[in-house]
Amino acid sequence: MRAAAAAPEPAGRARIRRQLWVEEPAERRRMPDPVRTAAVRAVLIVSLTIIQAVVAFLCTLAGSWLAFPMVVSGVASTVVATWSALDVWVTRQVWNQRHGVVSVPSSTARQMRRERRAARRTARSRARKEARIRRRGAGGLSRA
Numbered sequence: 001m002r003a004a005a006a007a008p009e010p011a012g013r014a015r016i017r018r019q020l021w022v023e024e025p026a027e028r029r030r031m032p033d034p035v036r037t038a039a040v041r042a043v044l045i046v047s048l049t050i051i052q053a054v055v056a057f058l059c060t061l062a063g064s065w066l067a068f069p070m071v072v073s074g075v076a077s078t079v080v081a082t083w084s085a086l087d088v089w090v091t092r093q094v095w096n097q098r099h100g101v102v103s104v105p106s107s108t109a110r111q112m113r114r115e116r117r118a119a120r121r122t123a124r125s126r127a128r129k130e131a132r133i134r135r136r137g138a139g140g141l142s143r144a
Contacts, residue, residue, distance in 0.1 A: 031092075032099070038091040042084040049077040 031039065056070035 032095050035088065035092045035095055038084070038088045042081070042088050045077070045084045046081045049074070049081040052077055 030036075052070065052074050056067060056074045059067040059070050
């Protein structure tokens with residue numbers, strides 16, 4: 001098995017080096033700053049709530065006096081975590097209302113997309129037709 005792996009490569013093929021990091025274009029745009037701030041805050045609060053729930057569970061298993069205060073504060077922090085998740089949603093909705101959401105009915109947007117698609121289709125078919133004409137040898141003598 002090692003002999004096969006150590007075998008030299010064919011002379012005609014050069015070894016292609018793969019890059020460690022390949023930059024890919026982002027599929028979605030970056031979140032606006034207020035929305036991102038609210039999302040980070042929500043993630044921190046939810047993670048602290050989960051940690052608090054685990055500590056409350058372990059205190060309950062150990063029979064510690066700290067179990068009851070931890071459970072009560074865990075319930076309160078669950079309410080706060082829910083509120084913070086709703087805050088992300090509300091902040092996103094407010095941002096969309098205030099900043100540049102195109103209020104075009106979806107049917108109009110659909111119609112525009114259909115027209116763009118049809119234009120692309122005709123451009124592709126025109127390009128194919130021109131390529132076919134070039135391949136046949138336009139400019140030469142006619143076959144008649």
